[in-house]
Amino acid sequence: MTKPLIIMVAPNGARRTKADHPALPIAPRELGLDAARCREAGAAMIHLHVRDAEERHSLDVDRYRAAIAAVRREAGSEMIVQVTTESVGLFSPAEQMAAMRALRPEAFSVAVRELFVEPDDEAAAGAFLAEQARAGTLVQHILYDAGDVTRFQGLAARGLIPLERASVLFVLGRYSTGQRSEPADLLPFLAAWNSGHHLDLPWSLCAFGPREAACLIAAATLGGDARVGFENNLWRPDGSLASDNAAQVADLAALARGLGLTVADPATARALLAA
Numbered sequence: 001m002t003k004p005l006i007i008m009v010a011p012n013g014a015r016r017t018k019a020d021h022p023a024l025p026i027a028p029r030e031l032g033l034d035a036a037r038c039r040e041a042g043a044a045m046i047h048l049h050v051r052d053a054e055e056r057h058s059l060d061v062d063r064y065r066a067a068i069a070a071v072r073r074e075a076g077s078e079m080i081v082q083v084t085t086e087s088v089g090l091f092s093p094a095e096q097m098a099a100m101r102a103l104r105p106e107a108f109s110v111a112v113r114e115l116f117v118e119p120d121d122e123a124a125a126g127a128f129l130a131e132q133a134r135a136g137t138l139v140q141h142i143l144y145d146a147g148d149v150t151r152f153q154g155l156a157a158r159g160l161i162p163l164e165r166a167s168v169l170f171v172l173g174r175y176s177t178g179q180r181s182e183p184a185d186l187l188p189f190l191a192a193w194n195s196g197h198h199l200d201l202p203w204s205l206c207a208f209g210p211r212e213a214a215c216l217i218a219a220a221t222l223g224g225d226a227r228v229g230f231e232n233n234l235w236r237p238d239g240s241l242a243s244d245n246a247a248q249v250a251d252l253a254a255l256a257r258g259l260g261l262t263v264a265d266p267a268t269a270r271a272l273l274a275a
Helices: 026-041 061-075 094-102 119-135 146-157 184-193 212-221 246-257 266-274
Strands: 007-009 045-048 080-084 107-111 138-143 166-172 201-209 225-228
Touching: 007 080, 007 201, 007 246, 026 045, 026 061, 026 246, 045 061, 045 212, 061 080, 080 266, 094 119, 094 146, 094 212, 107 184, 107 225, 119 138, 138 146, 146 166, 146 184, 166 184, 201 212, 212 246, 225 246
Parallel strands: 007 045, 007 225, 045 080, 080 107, 107 138, 138 166, 166 201, 201 225
Antiparallel strands: none
């Protein structure tokens, strides 16, 4: 029996602005309203990025608190709020960890290659992740290629990445002109994931480019979850420009249900990610 599909919306990311799409949410109230529409459309989780006064990527704790409060106010208390530690070349591993220690979110994502940059980073990164596991935080580890998958498995085997409430996100593609991820791009990730130190953890997919929905549905049929939204793609499956993030979520949820999949609500998503 296929498990329920967890849909996470990634509404803005670290780089895009309203010049890319006027409905891209940046201010806290915009994020809150977007979260509410996406929750109604089928998203159980939201992946939050915040910006500074010049709309540059930020890990500022007060800005995160304002954004989380807006999501709770507009979308209610059930939706899972995941914040990002993404460095975008601006923040060191120490700064990423300090932000999460101060914020103490329910969930955050972190790239393995950004937290474990050098061998000397391993002790501090491992201690940080152990703290988060003890606190019950939902930690999603971002993996950009099959090499990252193998490295993640090795770090977990050595006890440097706790597996309690852990999950992974496979990323297809990058920010680049004409990027067009395809469902087959998932195969190297799964080949690495299912070999070596195979781990029975929840995994999700995000995909850059207009074939995003096809990639995510392929993942869903193989037991994965899906992250959809303007961070990675602005286009609907029919090739038209999406009106907003909620339209992206609704399209994906409809495709999933059309294949007989159940779309998880926030309570189900929490139970699956905490198992």
